Amino acid sequence: xxxxxxxxxxxxxxxxxxxxxxxxxxxxxxxxxxxxxxxxxxxxxxxxxxxxxxxxxxxxxxxxxxxxxxxxxxxxxxxxxxxxxxxxxxxxxxxxxxxxxxxxxxxxxxxxxxxxxxxxxxxxxxxxxxxxxxxxxxxxxxxxxxxxxxxxxxxxxxxxxxxxxxxxxxxxxxxxxxxxxxxxxxxxx
Numbered sequence: 001x002x003x004x005x006x007x008x009x010x011x012x013x014x015x016x017x018x019x020x021x022x023x024x025x026x027x028x029x030x031x032x033x034x035x036x037x038x039x040x041x042x043x044x045x046x047x048x049x050x051x052x053x054x055x056x057x058x059x060x061x062x063x064x065x066x067x068x069x070x071x072x073x074x075x076x077x078x079x080x081x082x083x084x085x086x087x088x089x090x091x092x093x094x095x096x097x098x099x100x101x102x103x104x105x106x107x108x109x110x111x112x113x114x115x116x117x118x119x120x121x122x123x124x125x126x127x128x129x130x131x132x133x134x135x136x137x138x139x140x141x142x143x144x145x146x147x148x149x150x151x152x153x154x155x156x157x158x159x160x161x162x163x164x165x166x167x168x169x170x171x172x173x174x175x176x177x178x179x180x181x182x183x184x185x186x187x188x189x
Contacts, residue, residue: 022061024068033112036078084109100142103154110161115168122164153182
């Protein structure tokens with residue numbers, strides 16, 4: 001990411017954390033999709049522009065052991081696979097999201113992974129198959145709730161991005177097709 005993109009992320013993370021109550025989704029979204037070097041640069045720029053380390057802000061603004069903290073610290077360490085896994089847990093936490101899964105955050109976490117990171121998560125992570133099944137079940141249940149929860153497009157996006165039998169590029173092309181279908185047909189469940 002370029003310097004301006006990193007500085008933009010610093011500003012967005014500041015907005016998410018410099019208020020009463022942290023915007024956890026904004027914090028995590030602005031940490032996704034960075035290489036280890038870019039995550040280090042984000043931390044350096046945060047310290048330069050804000051006078052405190054991003055790590056200290058994450059620790060101050062999140063609870064010990066919660067998925068937001070674990071996700072943000074994993075992203076900061078350059079471990080996008082762990083970051084995405086904890087972001088997925090947070091996005092589906094019904095105590096945090098009473099009206100259903102935060103599918104925007106969930107699918108952003110999945111789509112921001114590189115091909116190598118996605119392959120590792122889908123094929124080498126021992127926890128992922130059970131977590132994916134749990135998330136798919138939860139999204140399917142929410143799909144039937146007409147007021148809140150995931151719609152069919154969000155469910156299809158998640159299932160496509162997390163299907164180990166669909167190649168990386170093909171998964172992203174299928175997601176584009178889902179987005180076009182959604183735009184054409186609307187957001188009805």
